[in-house]
Amino acid sequence: MSTPNKFSFVNPKNVPFFYGYIVLFIGSIGVLASIPGQTVGVSVFTDPVKDALGLSRNQFSNAYMIGTILSAFFVSKAGILFDRYGARYVAFGATVVLGMSLLLCSVAVEISHAINTLLKISTWMVPFGVMCVLFFCIRFSGQGVLTMASRNMIMLWFDKNRGKVNALSSVTVSLGFSSSPLVLNYLIDNHGWERSWQILAVCLFVFSFGILQLYRNKPEDFNMVPDGVKTPETSDEVQTITEPLKKVLRHFTLHEAKQTRGFWMFSLILAFNSFFTTGFTFHVVSIFGSQGYSKTHAIAIFIPISIIALSVSTLCNILSDYISHKIYLYVMIGGGILASCGLMCLSHPFGVYALVAGLGLLSGLFAVINAVTWPRYYGRLHLGAITGKVMSFLVVASAIAPSLFSYCFSTFGSYAYISYMALGFLLFLTVGAIAVKNPQ
Template sequence: MATIFRKPLIDPAKSPIFYGYVILFIGTIGIYCSIPGQTIGVSVFTDPVKDALGLSRNQFSNAYMIGTIVSSLVIGRAGVWFDKYGARYVAFFAALTLGVTLFLCSWSAIMSSYIKELLSLDTWIVPFTVMTVLFFLLRFAGQGVLTMASRNVIMIWFDKNRGKVNSFSSVALSFGFSSSPLWVNFLIEGYGWQQTWQFLAIGLLIFSVFIFIFYKISPEKHGLLPDGAKSLSAAEEEKKVLPKQFTLDEAKKERAFWMYGLTLAFNSFFITGLTFHVVSIFTHEGFIKEDAIAIFLPGSVVA
């Protein structure tokens, strides 16, 4: 077992193409696999799950909000893990955690009923607490750690072409994310919300094997250079300027940090709220559920 963990199953230096493109492909799929932990992947489950648990829409969305906020308070630790252990292990265990959490989500109604019987309580607080914990795990492992590790491992393998690579990945993910409510809703309609979460969990557990095999922390660790460059000339070495790396305290003192941070935060608050309640909003205005879900795909074209 120890030998398996020490010896790489695939050597990037022996790849017939620059291994960064393999990372681009598999890393993009890794981000896509975080959909069950993203709002766009949870929103389709809102109505059937809250009804099964006996929660109101406000109670269910408040559980989601609390789970998300608590996740955001501890997600910074994942960056430390990424620097210490690398993308391979961080993304692998994040995918495992997300898969196990999805199984627990599929059993949330059963767990809630069991806890009520065990404590002899019949109150909404029990399912509310269960979903708050599960939403924390979903958001932390999926929207947080798996997304961060998968996106960062792509960026590490590129330097000059980092912007181009990021654009290709982002366009693919925009269409992938936007189409996900359609096929997730198809599964829910055909198999029920419990089994759909179990299907997603099995898919994640299978993909975690690919993460462990294909994710590599950096080109330099394998005798390669970013972008597939063969070597740097003396002139390029002299011109090469290393970007300044900011600590957290240093970043907080920069105006740009707060401008970008607050802008992204406002966008996340608005988009998260709209996405989470999109079916209810459309239903209130006289549209059917399918119309609500269908807006994501044309929206991705604009994005």
């Protein structure tokens, strides 16, 4: 961009070390800032908000599904905006929208009552519609755009060390996501769900200023290249260095990437993770409550899951610079099978252990594949468009999960039956992944 440092007091050229490490830090915080728009951030609010609005679990889940599916239609477009305008402005806009959406969420009851009074009606469809709109806003800005922009920005600033850097980012993100239910539950217990959303909104507005100051789109804007090597001053030297890189790495367009099997297999396993993890997280209190566990025990399960996820992501991120990512695809499928079997047998101790191990593997490898695999397979030039399309798959998967889990429980009296569908899908992926190759 012509003015990559506009509105900022920080110039990457004046930093005494490679600015990519600041990008790594602030980009990781950016992913954490998306928590209020993620399922892990919404799930803690589910019971108090639905009760305050007078909605059933199925109605609240359906509102979540509709709002999230609607957001999926726009996420891929946001990826194109990322390629055109960069992470800085896209992430800033997403953060402001997410903060404003949380403020509206905090007065959802008042908005519903006002609409009912204005229309002189009294129906559950009004709060249902209000939550559909609000879920669209927080899911699009939080889960979709802010996460995609922050993660892609980090990947653009590194190449050879991309896996190692993502390992550091994953540590921060995993710890933040795993502890967020406890933090949010503490806020709700002490301040109520309305004030808690308002506190989070203020934090996001403050962080949006940090985005303008510290987010930077790519190293080339400042005469740098990924990993911190300065580019030569003369055009002849630039061509000497960049020409071999062009021969080694091909930059796929979204259309070209979609012609490869790897794009679909990796996208589908990531979508499965989004589906299963979202459904589980959204109804975690109910899932464990159906087996006699308390709310405290249900929320605490995220701690061992995060420990496994953190260990897996750290190791696999480091190894990702050296081994085939197809191995990760199969390990992630194995994690899905383990988690599905664990949910099916949750009444037994084995089921709890299997569920924790499976979700840990899924979450750990998700952090690797969703960040490192795409630039490794398809290059950096069209990374926004490619990851934006993938994000739309994840958003759709996360949209339908809460409703399917809810209807499974209300119809059959158990969440276990969702595992049969999951195992069938994983069998399909196991066969389809055999022919996956790195298109580079």
